[in-house]
Amino acid sequence: xxxxxxxxxxxxxxxxxxxxxVDDVVLDLPSQYPTVTLVESEPPLRTLTFPxxxxxxxxxxxxxxxxxxxxxxxxxxxADVLQRVRIDVIAVRLIGRAQGNYLAELDLMAxxxxxxxxxxPSDGLVLALRLPVPAxxxxxxxxxxxxxxxxxxxx
Numbered sequence: 527x528x529x530x531x532x533x534x535x536x537x538x539x540x541x542x543x544x545x546x547x548v549d550d551v552v553l554d555l556p557s558q559y560p561t562v563t564l565v566e567s568e569p570p571l572r573t574l575t576f577p578x579x580x581x582x583x584x585x586x587x588x589x590x591x592x593x594x595x596x597x598x599x600x601x602x603x604x605a606d607v608l609q610r611v612r613i614d615v616i617a618v619r620l621i622g623r624a625q626g627n628y629l630a631e632l633d634l635m636a637x638x639x640x641x642x643x644x645x646x647p648s649d650g651l652v653l654a655l656r657l658p659v660p661a662x663x664x665x666x667x668x669x670x671x672x673x674x675x676x677x678x679x680x681x
Contacts, residue, residue: 541679543619543664546574548651551587553580562586562651564620564665572670574620576628582648589655601652612637615661618650620669622678628669629678 546564553560560583564574578586585601588594595602608615614635622629630647634640645653654661668676 542667546663546665578648585652589652605656617662617664618654620665623676
């Protein structure tokens with residue numbers, strides 16, 4: 527789909543994102559990897575489930591349940607540093623999938639302007655949940671509609 531008029535060069539439409547919430551983090555034995563389930567905030571309430579590493583799953587489960595660790599974990603430290611240097615996390619975006627691995631980015635607003643930084647989905651989700659006001663989690667709609675690779679689009 528494009529926005530082209532006759533005689534114009536076709537420009538691709540920007541990606542459509544859906545707001546999602548972290549529903550749960552589960553470790554079903556005998557699997558050695560926890561799975562994260564995201565669910566749409568509004569109908570049709572589709573879900574997206576994917577595995578993460580054990581340390582990331584633990585960090586995500588603690589953040590989801592708003593539990594503090596005895597000592598600050600990396601994500602807690604990073605959230606604190608971002609706040610102190612006045613960088614806001616605008617959103618965490620899941621933007622693509624390559625060979626079964628999800629691709630994500632942090633959308634940040636710094637005093638010098640807006641930045642997008644690639645990150646692992648699990649790190650972005652933990653960070654989003656560790657902020658005083660959780661950042662929105664946005665998922666490219668194509669990830670909910672297809673099971674194959676999804677190439678990130680320019681925004």
